[in-house]
Structure formats: structure tokens, C-alpha cells
Amino acid sequence: MSEEGYLKRKNDIFTKATHGGFDPEQESTWPLVPSIAVTTSFEQIEPGEHRHFIYTRLKNPTRQVLEKCLAELDNAKYSLCYSSGLGATTAIASILSAGDHIIAGDEMYGGTARLFKEVFGKFKVETTIVDTRDTKNIENAIKSNTKLVWVETPTNPLLKVVDIAKVADIVHKHKDIILVVDNSFMTPYFQQPLNLGADVSMHSLSKYMNGHIDVVMGAISTNDFDLYEKLRYNQHAMGLSPSPFDCYQVNRSLKTLPLRMEHHMKSSIALAKFLEKQPKIEKVIHPGLPSHPQHDLIKKQCFGTSGMISFYIKGGLKETKLFIKSLKLIKFAPSFGGYTTTLLVPSLMTHTTLPEKVKLEYGITDNLIRMTVGFESVDDLIADVSQALEIIK
Known part of the structure; x- marks a missing residue:
């Protein structure tokens, strides 16, 4: 524990924020700052053969740098960026099917509540709202069709704190339930949900991660390859990719x-x-x-x-x-x-x-x-x- 009584961190997060996702050798001119690849498409070698990048909605060098940096900060194997925090939430909810069930906190962000209830509710996805501070509420709400548990901690706006490790223990007793923690209020600097057992750490990058009130973007991080592949597919199939310039802005901001x-x-x-x-x-x-x-x-x-x-x-x-x-x-x-x-x-x-x-x-x-x-x-x-x-x- 630190002097203030909080968890003691490894100071490598300062190095990860500074150098994560990029090395000057990646570019021919060896710049200290990654370039902004604003191109929509990339020249291909011949039909069916490309040089790693095809079209910016699918993958872009600037976004790739940011995603790698975010993965390092979250202690994750994989990260993906989306055009907004709600875009990231939409990508996650879109892996569900009609008849599936979500458990979410009683004080979740209004946009998330609207998305779950009004948008995905139309597709027969059911949402149960509980006070996630009491893990028994989550345990009691789990049904045979529960596929997603959504937690914000601290909550918005009453700053209630949820025990992520306890929730993870309960959720992972059941097969095929994903635990997502919205970490927008805390960032990886203060809270690391994946280390505590969450399957996905979600961020509204528009907030503290960018910190300069000039970008709207979202992101997820995970260590689950199959989940990553589903979310990556939704990123480009649903048109949820952010712009290269915005990715550059957020990557710049992460340094501080x-x-x-x-x-x-x-x-x-x-x-x-x-x-x-x-x-x-x-x-x-x-x-x-x-x-x-x-x-x-x-x-x-x-x-x-x-x-x-x-x-x-x-x-x-x-x-x-x-x-x-x-x-x-x-x-x-x-x-x-x-x-x-x-x-x-x-x-x-x-x-x-x-x-x-x-x-x-x-x-x-x-x-x-x-x-x-x-x-x-x-x-x-x-x-x-x-x-x-x-x-x-």
C-alpha cells in the first residue's frame, strides 16, 4: 500500500504512457512523434495482396499506435478504439443476440441506459437494473440467458464504488457471461479492471484519457482473443472507427x-x-x-x-x-x-x-x-x- 493507503503502483505506467505503442523505427524517417495517416485507402501490391493496411475504416497506422499504447496502459493484450464512448458500448452490446440478458448498475450513464433499454430492447435484449455495490444483487439477478454484466465504478453522479474483484468472482462462476467495467471516471492510472478480473475495460476517451476537451472517442481493452475478434469485427462492420487525427490527438494526450x-x-x-x-x-x-x-x-x-x-x-x-x-x-x-x-x-x-x-x-x-x-x-x-x-x- 502507498502512504495514502491506496494500492501501490508500478511506476512503469509513466514509461508506458510516454513510449507505448510506438518506436521511431516504425517509420522511415524515425520521428519521435508518430505521423498522422489521414489517407482513406492504401495502395495494394496486386489484387488480393496488400501491405498490412487496406482502408482506414478497417485499420489505420495512427489508430494502431494508439490502440497499442492503450493496451499497455490497461495491462491488456488487445485494445480497440471507436468513434465515441457510446460507440464502444454499442460494439460490446452488439455481440449479444435476441433473448440475451444484461445486468447493469442502477446509476449507469444515461446514454448507456438509453442504449440498452430503448435501442437493444427493440431487439429483445433484456436489461435488469440493480445496485451493484451489493454483489448479492448481481448474483440474484443472473439468469440462464445472462450474457453481460455492466459495471461503472465509481458511478455517475453519486460516486458509489463497486468491488470489481467480488463481482468478477460471481460472474465467472457462470459460463459465457462477460464482465465489462466502464473505467472512464478513473483511467488506467487509478484503476485497472482487468487486473481485478474484468473481461473488458471500457473508456470514454473523450474524458480524462484525452483530457483536452477536443476529441470524442471510446475504447475497450481485453485479454480475451475471441472477444477481441468479435469487437474488432464490429468496429469496422458497424462503421464505428474513429478518425486518424482524433487518434493522434488522444495518443498525444496520453503522454501527460x-x-x-x-x-x-x-x-x-x-x-x-x-x-x-x-x-x-x-x-x-x-x-x-x-x-x-x-x-x-x-x-x-x-x-x-x-x-x-x-x-x-x-x-x-x-x-x-x-x-x-x-x-x-x-x-x-x-x-x-x-x-x-x-x-x-x-x-x-x-x-x-x-x-x-x-x-x-x-x-x-x-x-x-x-x-x-x-x-x-x-x-x-x-x-x-x-x-x-x-x-x-
Whole structure:
């Protein structure tokens, strides 16, 4: 364990982020930065014979570099990139057949819930929603036709933590069930699902992995060759491939991933501690705080925590809107994981598709705010939050 009580990492992740997937010898000019192969197609030797690449939707040199780097970061044999996080989720769900059954967390990302229920529901794929913190809920929900268990940890937006190793033990007692962990909130720097028994680690690369708020992309990593082949087929057969330029952007960003994640963690914990002391704040949720009910679990399975904070303003929608409008530095915007600190109101944005009764059940109320802490001076962030809170009566 580290001094902070988290898992102790191998520092080779810094080297993997820097050099993973590329060696200058791969290109004739020996560049330190891989080239961007923006071509749609590649010259072939003769009919039926090609030089490794045919058409960019199928495979592209720039994407290949990124996928190899991601595989190294995830401690995986294989990685694949998709045009968005939901594209990656679609590729995974598309390996299911009519009559199959999914078990998913009760607080999963709204886009994932919509995809499973409304899109794949039309194809007779059934989804059961459970609180995945209690592994008995998963065990009890497994049926003869269950093929996929989908876990987000920490969850969005209430940052509940799921014991990945325990879930994996339960899932793998049953044949042909795949365990997928959406690792977008944590990245491989803080959490490595495959090491804990997951079959697939999924990322929205648009978030922390890219970190610069300028790319939309998704990815999966796995050690299962047969699963990799199915997902690779779906990548090009369904037209889910990302552009070479976007792959270049994400690969560039991964070089600073360890440094960025450390900064996100330190600043978010400092801001969360400040919020805990404020009388106009009802509750603060951050897995890195001892007040979090699963603080011990996050330390047991992770190397640290990311820059996500959720908190409740005292009052209702009126107070929430006044607080947000009074902020000067922090921006009101969807998504997370960028260099700019942003916040949103989940009840009116990411989780609008949930029925009101269900939102109340989960605690997704109009006074709940989810914040992603960026690179600004934490003193400036605290000052901005402080002046905004003062305006609330």
C-alpha cells in the first residue's frame, strides 16, 4: 500500500504512457512523434495482396499506435478504439443476440441506459437494473440467458464504488457471461479492471484519457482473443472507427496522463475538504474523503481517485441555479475530465431520462451538483465557490 493507503503502483505506467505503442523505427524517417495517416485507402501490391493496411475504416497506422499504447496502459493484450464512448458500448452490446440478458448498475450513464433499454430492447435484449455495490444483487439477478454484466465504478453522479474483484468472482462462476467495467471516471492510472478480473475495460476517451476537451472517442481493452475478434469485427462492420487525427490527438494526450491525473486528484480532494466545511453545503461525495462510505474499498482496489466531486446545495433548484450563475471561473457544461473545471446538474442533464420517482430514489435531486476539477489553481477555485455560496441566502 502507498502512504495514502491506496494500492501501490508500478511506476512503469509513466514509461508506458510516454513510449507505448510506438518506436521511431516504425517509420522511415524515425520521428519521435508518430505521423498522422489521414489517407482513406492504401495502395495494394496486386489484387488480393496488400501491405498490412487496406482502408482506414478497417485499420489505420495512427489508430494502431494508439490502440497499442492503450493496451499497455490497461495491462491488456488487445485494445480497440471507436468513434465515441457510446460507440464502444454499442460494439460490446452488439455481440449479444435476441433473448440475451444484461445486468447493469442502477446509476449507469444515461446514454448507456438509453442504449440498452430503448435501442437493444427493440431487439429483445433484456436489461435488469440493480445496485451493484451489493454483489448479492448481481448474483440474484443472473439468469440462464445472462450474457453481460455492466459495471461503472465509481458511478455517475453519486460516486458509489463497486468491488470489481467480488463481482468478477460471481460472474465467472457462470459460463459465457462477460464482465465489462466502464473505467472512464478513473483511467488506467487509478484503476485497472482487468487486473481485478474484468473481461473488458471500457473508456470514454473523450474524458480524462484525452483530457483536452477536443476529441470524442471510446475504447475497450481485453485479454480475451475471441472477444477481441468479435469487437474488432464490429468496429469496422458497424462503421464505428474513429478518425486518424482524433487518434493522434488522444495518443498525444496520453503522454501527460499520469501528471494530469495526479493534479486532478490533489485539487479535487482539497476542494472537497473545503466544501465539507461550508454551512450551505448539505453533503459532499468524494471517494478520496474518509467520509465516503466506501473509502476503504476505493483504497483497496485503486491507486488513487480522480477529479470528480458531487455535492448537495442546501435548498432546491432555485439555490442551485443561483449558485451556478454566481460562479465566475468555473463553467457550467456537460462531460468531465478536461483541463477546465466544470459542473452540471445531473437531474436536468445526464439523468433526465430517469423517471422522477427513480431519481428521488437514487438521490439525484435538483440540488445535486457534479463537478469535475480541472487545472486551475485550487485557491482560485475555492475563492470562486466561496463567493458564489455567499450569494445564496
